[in-house]
Amino acid sequence: MASPAALDTTIAVVTPENIAFDYQLAGPFRRLPAYLIDLGVRWGVIVLVIICLALAGLLASFSGFSSFVLATGFILYFLISWFYGTVLETYFNGRTIGKWACGIRVIDTDGRPISGKRALLRNLLRIADMLPLVGLSSFVTDAAPIFVPTGMIGLLAMILTRRMQRLGDLAAGTMVIVDERGWRLPVAKVDDPRVPALASFFPGDYRVSRSMAKALAIYAERRHYLTPARRREIARHLAIPLIDRFEFRADIDPDLLMYSLYYRVYLSDSSDEIADLGPLAGFSPLRRDQNKPQGLLGNIPNPISPTVKRPSFNPQLTQEAGVHAPDTTLLGKSIPLPQPAASQRSPDTKQELPRPEEQP
């Protein structure tokens, strides 16, 4: 039996530059509103044309051209109702007005833009996708003989095909993709001075594996959405082997350790000078240094361990430390720490996200 494939709404496209990039496919729930908008626009245009022609007909009735006006009306109605989508998709780079409003676009299955012939085919075949027609008379006894398209065939075809194509798309070799707008480059910034400090304690020859690098990046992007306790819970799985390997103190904050490793992998540079550590200078998180005097901070407890209480201790540091000051913990240690002043907001309730930098 074939192994079941995961449901996936992205499709990889290989460009002429030999680059594969992903497109997100548009499903029925994005395409239906686009179709309805198009339907509205089409009828709006037709009504507008009829009004204009009626006015022109009034003027023309004196000179005997009213039949030309009528013929123009018939032909325009025919052209608009059958070729609206074809013309717009061809000249508007794969979008109709409805598609533009819903942020979707038609492209070739190869990722190339749609050609006029393909646009023609997929728009002509829409009427087959709209089958079966249901007569209103089957619901209301004395209704006018109006037949409403249900679109079940197109929906079925979309459900059953890998690229969510309706019959017209299948015949024309096209697909509808989401044309994303409003995205920005995410850049994480580290404001906590303890992070570079801790990062300098990883051995210089330590290289993270590819999957570890990916995990770190994802963790750093998402940690702002988690509560401190939750962060530690998640980070612990990766942090404990690291603590054992590099012989850090056992009471080190796993979240801080992961964040430091992230800093080390993505943000620091070996040629960088060690940042000014301020009051943290001389502090060592290593297990063998646990009992040595700790420089400036020697008389105060460990700043990297999760703690419960946070009295105001060193206002100078807090201004630099910003939001990433140590968090409260459940580990039961109640030790004073270098902390933000009471006037600053608590990092536990409101974590500031690293903002994408403003575009130049």
Place this chain on the structure above:
Amino acid sequence: MNVAKLLEKRRVQWSELERLCDSMEVRGRTDKSGFKHHRGAEGIARFSTLYRAACADLALADTYQLPPGTVTYLHRLVARAHNQLYRAGKFEPQSWATIIFETAPQQIFSDPCVRVATLVFFGLFSLAMYLGRNDSIIPGFADRMVGTEQLSQLEQAYETPLAASLDHYVSMSGFYIMHNTGIGLRCFAYGILLIPCLFSLAYNALALGTMFGYMARPDAVGGDNFFEFVTAHGPFELTAIALAAAAGLRIGLGLFYTAGLARIDSIRMNAMKAVPVMAASALLFTLAAFTEGFISPSPLPYVIKAVWSVFSSGLISFYFVVLGFPREANELASQLPAGDQPDAA
């Protein structure tokens, strides 16, 4: 080099590319991005350079171990720029003549679907005409097929001799273009599902045939006027319906006659083949509409209408047979060494 510095360096170019995309999306050109060096050809060159650079960044993203968020960003940036660089191909009206006068007739000549659709249409048409003419074979056939009311309306419409004014001609030809080409296009679209297309074709054949047969009865009112009316545009219109259905059947046939391709690819290939046939059909519908609008209802003598009918039939035959004769096969055969010649026709 660390990732942050790399990103910082590349971001300048990425955001420039984004700006170019912004201005391309609105106007289709690079002029409005706000930089002086983005005007005209220089801007396009700059755009493609930046696009290729972004492509290279995306290709190397794995090697650089870029964070997943950045990779997603790059995917979107490249996709967006790709959509602007490779824009939708416009229609090429100069190629339409080739499609109509070369591709379409050859396709029609060699396509068995055309033969099937023509046989179905004209076979049922003749049968219905025969049954409609002789009420004794199946009593009440015409009434049940078309409806008694419609038949009496038909008789009323042709009671008086044909003599319409110019006003009538113009507006009616517009109406016929809309109505009849619409029927043809619908028949074509239903082709991908086969059954609705065949049903539509057969229904039109039976209804038209019955009307023709009914009006051909010696006791029918206005029978002469009716035949005078339909003579001129009959050849164009009946052929056009059959052709539209044939083009539709060609797509539907791809569903099961795949010639070794995957089913979906087969549908796609057949649909591409069907487009020229459909274009020829639409052209015939338009010609029929103008004939039906201007010549058919006019008080011209019957001879002229008959001559036009013969002429149009000849034109269609010329189109199908002379233009459609497999010329490429002959040309190909002359280039091939002897013995390798493919079968003619």
